[in-house]
Amino acid sequence: MRIEENQMWGYFEWLIFKFGLLQGVLVVFALALLGFIACYLVAMARYGPSEGFYHVTRVIYELLARDLPGTSFNRVYALGKLAFQEAIRRRVLVIMAVFIVGLLFAGWFLDPSSENVARLYISFVMTGTSYLILLLGLFLSCFSLPADIKSKTVQTITTKPVRPTEIILGRILGFTAVGTMLILVMGILSYIFVVRGVVHDHGVKDVSADGRLGSTTVDARHTHSFEMVPGEDGNYAEGTTDEQKGHRHVVTVREVNGEKTYEIGPPQGLLEARIPVFGELTIFDRGGNPTMRGLNVGYESEYQSYIEGNSLMAAEWTFDNVYPARFSGGDTLPIEMSLKAFRTLKGDIVTGVQGEIILRNPNGRIESERRPFVVKEFSVDHIEIPRKLPGSQDGVPREVDIFDDLVSEDGQLQVVVRCTDGGQYLGMAVADLYLRAGNANFGWNMFKGFLGIWMQMVLIICLGVMFSTFLSGPVAMVATLTSLMLGFFGGLALDVASGDAPGGGPIESLIRIPMQTGAMVDLDLGNPVLENTVKAIDTGIMYTLVTLFQAIPSFGQFNTADFVAYGFNIFGGLVARHLTMTFAYFVLTSVIAYFFLKTRELAAA
Amino acid sequence: MSATTAPEVESPETPEVDSDVVIETRNLGKVYRDFWGRKKVAALKALDIEVKKGEIFGLLGPNGSGKSTTIKLIQGLLFPTSGRAFVFGKEARDVTKNERIGYLPEESYLYKFLNAEETLDFYGRLFDMPAEVRRERSDKLIRMVGLNNARRRQLREYSKGMTRRIGLAQALINEPDLLILDEPTTGMDPIGSREMKDLIIRLRDEGKTILLCSHQLADVQDVCDRVAILHLGELRELGRVDELLKVRDVTEVHAKGLSDELKGKIAELIRNEGGEVVTIDNPTTTMEELFLDIVQDDRPGSRPSAT
Numbered sequence: 001m002r003i004e005e006n007q008m009w010g011y012f013e014w015l016i017f018k019f020g021l022l023q024g025v026l027v028v029f030a031l032a033l034l035g036f037i038a039c040y041l042v043a044m045a046r047y048g049p050s051e052g053f054y055h056v057t058r059v060i061y062e063l064l065a066r067d068l069p070g071t072s073f074n075r076v077y078a079l080g081k082l083a084f085q086e087a088i089r090r091r092v093l094v095i096m097a098v099f100i101v102g103l104l105f106a107g108w109f110l111d112p113s114s115e116n117v118a119r120l121y122i123s124f125v126m127t128g129t130s131y132l133i134l135l136l137g138l139f140l141s142c143f144s145l146p147a148d149i150k151s152k153t154v155q156t157i158t159t160k161p162v163r164p165t166e167i168i169l170g171r172i173l174g175f176t177a178v179g180t181m182l183i184l185v186m187g188i189l190s191y192i193f194v195v196r197g198v199v200h201d202h203g204v205k206d207v208s209a210d211g212r213l214g215s216t217t218v219d220a221r222h223t224h225s226f227e228m229v230p231g232e233d234g235n236y237a238e239g240t241t242d243e244q245k246g247h248r249h250v251v252t253v254r255e256v257n258g259e260k261t262y263e264i265g266p267p268q269g270l271l272e273a274r275i276p277v278f279g280e281l282t283i284f285d286r287g288g289n290p291t292m293r294g295l296n297v298g299y300e301s302e303y304q305s306y307i308e309g310n311s312l313m314a315a316e317w318t319f320d321n322v323y324p325a326r327f328s329g330g331d332t333l334p335i336e337m338s339l340k341a342f343r344t345l346k347g348d349i350v351t352g353v354q355g356e357i358i359l360r361n362p363n364g365r366i367e368s369e370r371r372p373f374v375v376k377e378f379s380v381d382h383i384e385i386p387r388k389l390p391g392s393q394d395g396v397p398r399e400v401d402i403f404d405d406l407v408s409e410d411g412q413l414q415v416v417v418r419c420t421d422g423g424q425y426l427g428m429a430v431a432d433l434y435l436r437a438g439n440a441n442f443g444w445n446m447f448k449g450f451l452g453i454w455m456q457m458v459l460i461i462c463l464g465v466m467f468s469t470f471l472s473g474p475v476a477m478v479a480t481l482t483s484l485m486l487g488f489f490g491g492l493a494l495d496v497a498s499g500d501a502p503g504g505g506p507i508e509s510l511i512r513i514p515m516q517t518g519a520m521v522d523l524d525l526g527n528p529v530l531e532n533t534v535k536a537i538d539t540g541i542m543y544t545l546v547t548l549f550q551a552i553p554s555f556g557q558f559n560t561a562d563f564v565a566y567g568f569n570i571f572g573g574l575v576a577r578h579l580t581m582t583f584a585y586f587v588l589t590s591v592i593a594y595f596f597l598k599t600r601e602l603a604a605a
Numbered sequence: 606m607s608a609t610t611a612p613e614v615e616s617p618e619t620p621e622v623d624s625d626v627v628i629e630t631r632n633l634g635k636v637y638r639d640f641w642g643r644k645k646v647a648a649l650k651a652l653d654i655e656v657k658k659g660e661i662f663g664l665l666g667p668n669g670s671g672k673s674t675t676i677k678l679i680q681g682l683l684f685p686t687s688g689r690a691f692v693f694g695k696e697a698r699d700v701t702k703n704e705r706i707g708y709l710p711e712e713s714y715l716y717k718f719l720n721a722e723e724t725l726d727f728y729g730r731l732f733d734m735p736a737e738v739r740r741e742r743s744d745k746l747i748r749m750v751g752l753n754n755a756r757r758r759q760l761r762e763y764s765k766g767m768t769r770r771i772g773l774a775q776a777l778i779n780e781p782d783l784l785i786l787d788e789p790t791t792g793m794d795p796i797g798s799r800e801m802k803d804l805i806i807r808l809r810d811e812g813k814t815i816l817l818c819s820h821q822l823a824d825v826q827d828v829c830d831r832v833a834i835l836h837l838g839e840l841r842e843l844g845r846v847d848e849l850l851k852v853r854d855v856t857e858v859h860a861k862g863l864s865d866e867l868k869g870k871i872a873e874l875i876r877n878e879g880g881e882v883v884t885i886d887n888p889t890t891t892m893e894e895l896f897l898d899i900v901q902d903d904r905p906g907s908r909p910s911a912t
Binding site for chain 2: 066067070072074075077078079081082085086089151152153154155156157158159160161162163601602603604
């Protein structure tokens with residue numbers, strides 16, 4: 001799992017500083033313009049130029065002046081309730097049964113001896129729920145309105161004072177209610193399934209004679225060894241087990257009637273929702289100067305960038321708002337990192353690639369001592385740095401306090417990572433090192449993950465209802481599925497459209513194919529005017545395409561199941577942003593659906 | 606596009622309409638087109654009718670004569686190719702006019718998964734009626750149409766006649782001023798049919814306006830005040846039912862207690878004055894004869910098509 005930089009943005013940061021709002025407004029404006037032109041062309045073909053214009057503007061006028069103000073909650077409720085009843089009486093609850101059967105037989109295809117059972121179980125339930133719910137949303141929304149038009153029941157509705165807005169809103173809300181109900185039940189069942197599948201107990205198998213070391217019984221297909229730590233009185237009172245399958249247990253000793261009993265607590269670290277505090281990453285090049293990216297070790301679209309060992313290269317994260325209260329009192333500062341290692345020589349293969357970590361005050365005068373570490377690849381390395389540690393001020397050694405000395409007045413702290421193995425490289429992205437500000441509630445995090453599925457469902461229902469206002473059921477379904485796939489896999493399309501992919505726009509690319517020119521060389525047709533014309537047309541096409549593609553919701557980004565599965569708290573800002581986007585798409589599709597429904601002869605065969 | 610099929614530019618303001626006129630069509634026409642905009646069928650040609658407040662107006666015609674098209678155009682379910690239609694002085698496409706209209710479609714297009722109570726509650730909500738009013742009216746209507754024993758059964762279990770009844774109840778839920786009935790008696794047994802006709806007349810007497818369309822000639826003859834007879838999308842006859850059915854060249858004399866001798870004398874008198882005795886019995890022409898007379902020239906299927 002990797003957390004993209006844009007997922008770390010706060011809500012208002014996205015809305016204003018990252019131009020989320022501006023982008024939305026532009027998309028709406030462009031779509032409105034394109035829509036108006038398209039509608040006008042159709043109306044012009046049918047009624048002639050001046051009257052076509054009149055027809056188009058009249059529909060817009062009626063939406064704003066009559067149908068929107070005339071929309072009544074009571075009617076929307078009635079139509080929504082009808083859609084709900086229709087879905088229930090079409091036996092959608094069978095979906096529930098399918099899900100429960102899936103859970104019952106999950107043991108047949110989920111490996112309980114997997115390295116990370118929690119991740120496996122969470123991925124399974126969330127994927128299962130989203131497939132079932134998205135399919136359900138697709139079928140419900142695409143077939144309902146066409147079926148009503150075909151069976152002519154819609155004629156009994158539209159001869160009542162029902163606005164097209166109400167038909168659309170009622171449908172969307174009714175189906176959303178059905179889906180919400182199902183997601184809620186599935187979510188609760190999923191939570192129970194995951195918790196019961198993951199939580200386990202161990203007993204004590206044997207303890208060494210001095211009572212310091214021991215091992216547990218085999219439960220849930222694994223066993224731990226444990227080590228007790230002597231207390232102040234010299235007796236062994238508490239200890240922890242080793243880490244197996246991503247978790248540990250706390251071991252406590254109780255003395256009852258002179259006999260020692262060891263108790264092993266519940267697993268820790270399995271169902272987590274870590275709250276990371278991300279910083280900003282600056283890379284320093286071989287000369288020690290800040291640079292945009294580190295070295296590229298050869299992968300084309302590498303997420304990480306690399307720093308070279310034993311050089312001046314370094315990665316520096318700057319964190320904001322570092323206060324003791326955020327780190328449960330601040331006795332220690334927990335840092336978690338998952339760096340990558342790239343080896344150019346075999347080196348010491350047993351120890352692995354080594355690096356060092358330094359905490360530094362942004363003023364550059366106070367810093368901690370260098371803390372060596374060995375890169376743990378493919379897993380999260382958890383380091384607890386004690387509050388008081390050796391360091392230096394202006395080069396003079398002294399003991400430093402993280403929060404008093406290293407954190408600046410405005411709450412900033414810098415963490416510097418270097419690679420100490422000459423000839424080896426460390427790879428990192430901004431999300432690969434973070435301060436760990438405790439845990440959020442796992443259940444709440446799972447709820448937010450299911451909210452992501454819910455938002456995808458709402459999007460599908462909106463799209464399905466929109467397409468079903470002018471297409472027949474099966475065609476509407478194909479159209480919705482197409483947008484779904486474009487949304488999921490639209491990255492490439494967007495890259496081509498936005499010009500990020502090399503080789504130019506569609507026409508230029510088309511010319512390049514027969515000419516067999518590489519995508520990286522400039523287009524050479526031997527005629528600058530022709531070249532510029534091609535590029536200008538391409539720019540126009542690409543601009544239109546970008547607008548269209550941005551109007552299609554990228555479903556992938558609403559999927560936050562990985563956060564839950566990999567134990568990251570889903571940021572509130574991200575949820576709020578997704579909710580905003582869902583609402584925006586809801587409004588957009590409703591308006592488009594309105595225009596189609598309003599201009600359609602519902603009684604035409 | 607040819608100028609003949611384009612509608613006149615509509616002015617947004619409501620036209621001046623006599624308050625007594627409930628439905629007015631002006632030059633109303635509809636051409637069905639295929640996907641490519643090619644003309645398929647001219648279903649209705651330049652219809653001008655006025656339906657006045659408090660009358661029962663019948664639209665009569667064989668299958669495919671444009672009756673249903675007219676009704677759908679009046680309700681805004683179809684958009685006219687030419688001309689305009691007004692209901693209560695409002696454009697046909699204005700949904701607010703529906704507040705005062707009750708519509709019984711040709712076949713009751715209702716949701717089969719609802720029961721009678723839910724159906725009426727649902728349609729009541731569409732009129733934004735408060736809960737008590739909905740409950741009270743649906744109870745009254747269910748009793749009125751005689752479905753009290755079946756009120757909690759899903760409509761999928763209903764017979765055709767029962768479906769017509771709940772359809773009628775649904776059309777009356779808003780106590781409409783105008784009732785539009787498409788083939789109101791189809792599927793009903795003779796008693797139900799009689800009840801329906803009685804109800805239509807009773808509603809008229811309460812001051813409501815009724816537009817009904819039918820090819821059940823007897824129904825039309827029994828209840829309608831005025832009829833329009835459509836054939837091949839054209840208006841062929843329009844007038845009061847009693848006027849239309851009057852056989853103008855036959856005189857009807859009603860007398861009681863005539864002896865055969867006196868009848869003979871009367872017959873002789875008529876002959877002497879140059880008349881002709883057709884029959885001494887009461888003459889009856891019926892809607893059926895009138896109807897067949899109008900439509901016998903050509904039957905559906907020979908409809909002109911402009912392809």
